[in-house]
Amino acid sequence: MQIFPRIANADLAKKAWELLYGEYHGGDHVRSVKLQNPICEFEHTRMRDNEPLSVYLTRLNELLNQMxxxxxSLSNERLVQKVLISLSKVYDSICLVIKNTKSLETVELQEVITILKSxxxxxxLHNINTAKKGFASFLVSPKNQNKGSNQSGSSKS
Known part of the structure; x- marks a missing residue:
C-alpha cells in the first residue's frame, strides 16, 4: 500500500497529516471496517506445507502490523496459541512438547519462535544428511568396479 500518491497533492504538511490521520486513524467506524480483513486473514492463516518457518512468521507479522x-492488539498468549495451532504437520511434535512443558499464559512468543527455529x-540437518546418504550409494570405488566386472565376467563364462 503506497502512501505518497495519497498525499502528493497536499500543499502543506498539515494537510498531508490530516489526510493520513483520517485514513489510518479516522473514526471508530472507519477503523473497525478496515480491521475486518486483517482479522479475518489472521484467523484463517495457516502455514503452508513446505513453507519455511521464517516466511510464515513474516506473513503473520505483516497481518499483525496491519491490525x-x-x-x-492481541495478547501474547493469543499470539502463542495462534502460532502453535497454525503450523504445518511437521511441527506437531514440537508444538505438543511446548504445550505440555510451557505455560501458554506466561511463555513469551519470542521464546516459542526460538524453539521452533531451532x-x-x-x-x-536431517534433510542434508539424508541427501548425502542417498548420494553416497552412487559412489563406487575403482576396487568395487573391478570386483564387479570380474564376478560378472566369470559368471558369463
Whole structure:
C-alpha cells in the first residue's frame, strides 16, 4: 500500500497529516471496517506445507502490523496459541512438547519462535544428511568396479 500518491497533492504538511490521520486513524467506524480483513486473514492463516518457518512468521507479522495500524492488539498468549495451532504437520511434535512443558499464559512468543527455529534447523540437518546418504550409494570405488566386472565376467563364462 503506497502512501505518497495519497498525499502528493497536499500543499502543506498539515494537510498531508490530516489526510493520513483520517485514513489510518479516522473514526471508530472507519477503523473497525478496515480491521475486518486483517482479522479475518489472521484467523484463517495457516502455514503452508513446505513453507519455511521464517516466511510464515513474516506473513503473520505483516497481518499483525496491519491490525496494530487500526488499533487492534492481541495478547501474547493469543499470539502463542495462534502460532502453535497454525503450523504445518511437521511441527506437531514440537508444538505438543511446548504445550505440555510451557505455560501458554506466561511463555513469551519470542521464546516459542526460538524453539521452533531451532527445530527447523534440525529438520534441515536431517534433510542434508539424508541427501548425502542417498548420494553416497552412487559412489563406487575403482576396487568395487573391478570386483564387479570380474564376478560378472566369470559368471558369463
Amino acid at each position: 496494530k495500524t487500526f488499533g487492534e 527445530q527447523e534447523q534440525r529438520f534441515e
